[in-house]
Amino acid sequence: MALLGQMMSMPLLISSLIQHAARHAGDTEIVSKRCEGDLHRSTWAEVELRSRQLAQALGRLGLSAGERVGTLAWNGHRHLEIYYGTSGSGLVCHTINPRLFPEQIAWIANDAQDSALCFDLTFLPLVEKIAPQLVTVRHFILMTDRAHMPAETSIPNLLCFDDLVAAEDGHYTWPLLDEDTASTICYTSGTTGHPKGAVYSHRSTVLHAFGAALPDAMACTRRDVILPVVPMFHVNAWGLPYSTALVGAKVVFPGPHLDGKSLYELFEKEQVTFSAGVPTVWLGLINYVSSQGLKFSTFKRTVIGGSACPPAMLATLMDDYGVEVVHAWGMTELSPLGTLSRLSSKHLALPPAEQRRLLEKQGKAIYGIDMTIIDDARRELPWDGRSAGNLVVRGSWVISSYYGHEDTPLIPVAGRDGREAGLWFPTGDVATIDEDGFMQITDRSKDVIKSGGEWISSIDLENIAMAHPAVHEAAVIAVAHPKWDERPLLVVVTKPGASLTRDDMLKFYEGKIAKWQVPDDVVFVNEIPHTATGKMLKLKLREQFRTHTLPSA
């Protein structure tokens, strides 16, 4: 008969993170550049106190366990207080991406049945517009102080966040919840169809916070000053609001001020050591810093993910600015961290160029996540760095179903020995994995270019274009071809002031890739459309260039 361990029973609760930070790093600073315009200074102890007061206030408003509280907000201390005040008290924090279309926002809030909606001043006009459609929202809370409350608004009974908090005494004990209780809902940024909600639990969130803080992941320490550029409305800012509490780091929130100049100044003023975000944000920051001839004085390390980090960007940050870049891959359904690219001890002896090739990949699975690649018959493919297949994952912080959906997206996979290897989540990404477990995304499965039965990776072609000094951004999409089915079309935005011809661009591919993979044509545009989370909207590009006639056709 099994013997049981004789250990304290301590559920993995989100409240335990903020309590740890308040007790053991109470005076460590939380700095917020707010949409009101000021630079606000707080501490982990204050954030914890205000989270408790918020929990009291939400209870007083009649919200009870399991109800959803929506947010439309930038990165800032009030958003952090909502993270902890809701989840900590048994409510469910539901961050909504304010960059979506108003109709999508309303659809998502209704789908999640949000009972309350908290939003930053920036989004007052937006919420005024959609409020009539929000059929489940009973309380609208403006995340500001009394002085910034609007004189008039069409929103009935608009509540003031700071007033709600100030009215409570904080004599509140975090409840002892079941660790499998829902803590948070994040909707996928899905480029097609309706978005779907991933419902994280306290347990999955705390385990992800552990995984994300590991030295081979984000390596969060109490000596770091961490600025999450990735928004708190995008998969919980990759878990940083939790991992920073877990280690007691100083946190700096940029609010809506995400342009290169504002970010640079905040990095310098608050001595930021570590940041994380999607490639597009770094484009802006790098352009500003290089155009002004500036350097970073404390910024040492960054994690870049959400879409492929172009090797050229990695090189600029590492070689020109001395910032270590850790390329990461993840997705909403993974809370989001899956893999990060860091070398193993055996790679330290490799020549720098070979090390760089590894760092350009999306990297290795951290403990808590397992992954493999499969063919269309759902059989595991070899880890040889060449075989590309559908990437599947499983682990402690991977979803098993979507909010309001009974059916599971998980699929059975046959192991390489032919035996059943359990249920896995199909990511929709196409990838290779090498002998050392380094995964490289070659495409979204729907973006891959199928030319004459062979697959061409759009990401590979984009990375080459991005390395051209005149290119600001590049996208490669499939265009119909009478003979080859599909052929690659390169869409380019040039850098301001730079000039580039079709032929120069195509010549740039010579020697860098097999001839048959070189794009058939180049079109120059002013802008490439992006999703609300900064990914290129290839669906839109494909529509736009559906009738494009290739010279080869």
Add this chain to the structure above:
Amino acid sequence: MALLGQMMSMPLLISSLIQHAARHAGDTEIVSKRCEGDLHRSTWAEVELRSRQLAQALGRLGLSAGERVGTLAWNGHRHLEIYYGTSGSGLVCHTINPRLFPEQIAWIANDAQDSALCFDLTFLPLVEKIAPQLVTVRHFILMTDRAHMPAETSIPNLLCFDDLVAAEDGHYTWPLLDEDTASTICYTSGTTGHPKGAVYSHRSTVLHAFGAALPDAMACTRRDVILPVVPMFHVNAWGLPYSTALVGAKVVFPGPHLDGKSLYELFEKEQVTFSAGVPTVWLGLINYVSSQGLKFSTFKRTVIGGSACPPAMLATLMDDYGVEVVHAWGMTELSPLGTLSRLSSKHLALPPAEQRRLLEKQGKAIYGIDMTIIDDARRELPWDGRSAGNLVVRGSWVISSYYGHEDTPLIPVAGRDGREAGLWFPTGDVATIDEDGFMQITDRSKDVIKSGGEWISSIDLENIAMAHPAVHEAAVIAVAHPKWDERPLLVVVTKPGASLTRDDMLKFYEGKIAKWQVPDDVVFVNEIPHTATGKMLKLKLREQFRTHTLPSA
């Protein structure tokens, strides 16, 4: 009604650690200096395979879920295979300290009701001696290959470890256990009374492995080469067999070769970057390296704990050898890690000497552990760096009771606001905690010297003595005094060749501590007795010097 998360259900199992290492760091090396004399090279993939084969073999021997498997073994790959092969398959790994007296070892094996006993060649004579007393052991397994099996032995049916493993095909799937299942038993090294067993669970062990690997803790990465000097029979080598698998690090095991010369040569040969152990082992290594005028070429970082790390040792390693020392505190009942001393961002601006004072403390609680200090009425004391009180802890990897004991050692504590603050484990240590959460052990509660109603810290007095160039080791104990109740007596072992007088020693305290705290007398001895885990046996010293008459008496 509470909403549940919709995440994959993945129990926290020890088998998931070794599976992760085998899948994602399969060819990363496990190097073992064995008691057979050779240097053995293996990999995480091989260790996982052999663990599965061992699980099959133990099943074939008739062992079933929950049964205990004892070990008497050095640090090495076979011991690692036992760690995973037993716990992973639902058996309970019970590491026994071979440095205990034979009667104690037999007592512990009987108390745990071990069904099998695995032991290194070194311990064959020991096991031959105690085998008749081991009433529950059905299988004796010698951890060696066929060639090293003894021609004859008094042990009936002595089995050969490598033969058992080789006979199995490895077609074994790790069972899906309840994560609260017992994985491991470690007995406390208790200096009085019978030792007691701490029963860890899979869950507590995996969470401890996460905590131990964090950047603010042992900071284990896949770029590290990690040599656990701390024995696998001493609180699971502080969790390193688990944390190294979690991150996929290269591991180097020293076997019985723990003298300074052997360690140094192994560090250099295998390019060890990180190690961990008790202060006494470092004494040996430092003496060897300094006497030979050597330097370390790859060794960068060490965690020292188990007893107080003397500031002089910390200074030697940091200043003379460029090895970062992280002072840690823990105990068997905590799996064992509780606190580690690393600076926070706000301390980076402090002058080096002040930083050093912080690093000399036992440090801050890592997430997963909470701690505080209480007075004799069990009320929380202030965290002011001065108030000394009984240290209590709680957390995910703290025991709630001992093996075979129904009663709990946990005690209720009143928070600083007077409210009940839950149940805590009383550590038996006396400590201060400062405003920043840095804990400093001032004494074991039974070692503190009570002089005229005031407490004198024996550790403080020992640390001062240890800083004297002629002192090899120092212990301070309480001796009865007619007027003051107790007064401190300093017991000193001088360095080989060094000379030191009582008066010089006492003069050395001037200006370093309040006058009334200076020891009343000094005795010189050849050796200070230690427990089997390297802690000074003050109980024995107190007996020895019970009748010592102080000059002041």
